[in-house]
Amino acid sequence: MAAKDGDGWALCARGHQHWGIHGATGLLAVHHTLDGMPYVLLQKRSWWTHHGGTWALPGGALDSHEDAISGALREVREETVLSTDLFRVQGIYVDDHGGWSFQTVIAEAAGMLDAAPANGESVDLRWVAADEVASKPLHPGFADSWPKLRPALSPLVLVLDVANIIGSRPEELWWKDRARAANRLLNEVQPLATEGLRETPDGLPELARWFPRIVVVLEGAAAVAADPEAHGTNLSVVVANGSGDDAIVQAVRERKPWERVLVVTADRALRERVTALGALVAGPRWLLNQL
Incomplete structure (x- = not known):
């Protein structure tokens, strides 16, 4: 070489x-x-x-x-x-x-x-x-x-509904230790910010790899998993003051006009709210298959 x-x-x-x-x-x-x-x-x-x-x-x-x-x-x-x-x-x-x-x-x-x-x-x-x-x-x-x-040409922002994603994992002790479950997911997601997505979600141009900016939304007891020092420029954590769904909708609203937003959630009501704002949606399984 x-x-x-x-x-x-x-x-x-x-x-x-x-x-x-x-x-x-x-x-x-x-x-x-x-x-x-x-x-x-x-x-x-x-x-x-x-x-x-x-x-x-x-x-x-x-x-x-x-x-x-x-x-x-x-x-x-x-x-x-x-x-x-x-x-x-x-x-x-x-x-x-x-x-x-x-x-x-x-x-x-x-x-x-x-x-x-x-x-x-x-x-x-x-x-x-x-x-x-x-x-x-x-x-x-x-x-x-x-x-x-x-x-x-438009960059991708990936917004994660952590409560919903972890709730889709039957093996998670989500109801017993939400902070630990959220921290585990954060650690698993972090490599995607630098290594990229291996699977292109529906609605996006077909690239060999997307490198999104990732926004992780935490709420309630899971919020203690947030450690700003542990995350780089491509991954940020939002701690919801109240409703996690409201925080996700706000994250979609705050995107730049030229950015694409993909929200990962299976919550039907939330999916309707964010698609009305122009966001794409994918289910938790799509994300978990890449971790």
Whole structure:
């Protein structure tokens, strides 16, 4: 394993030649303006590169020891003047050609960051409104993927009805020790914030993995399980002052206009309340199957 050991041409099952022995990756940086319009950062490729003169994403060949995220962030550091600390990964889309794939890492940017070419692979970097992307001369691979990527630009917020989820576990001593049961679920959920969801819920664009921001709602005796120091930026705990259902509805109301919200609960009345606000819903079993 060595840096740049992925450089080289590969042939896919479709008979196409691609750059990247171990596949390739790119970063689709997105920032939503206050009116809800997503802007994406595009790279105009230098004339001497493969499909030079077209617009695509900062990216390139994967090294043998890299995953899609680490490779995409490395490529951004190499090809732009941007710090990768300013991005939050929200999903991965895989364009599989059979024996070779391009993995697009979708990441939320802190703003429309000042970007400039850092090497000779590109001649321009520009934030482009999503509605205008298709009108540009695009790299053929990016052009094929764009119709699937466009619906996936909105980040996902996962809101968990902890009382209902734990109540669906027959083995839980929910009625005897709610704090312990809630703390167990918190510990199980925490990896999803960094490792992502393996199963795409109904109603969302099909990605290989979603990396949601997770909001855990606790109420009553379970509230002592809340430990703010134990959670990262992708996972937060809300302690309901009164009704847990009301706290969940408020969390849905507080989402940003461009965010998708998925509420995990089997409570019929709560499902009706949050779907009326535009949220998606999934049952506890969908979540528990991924823990």
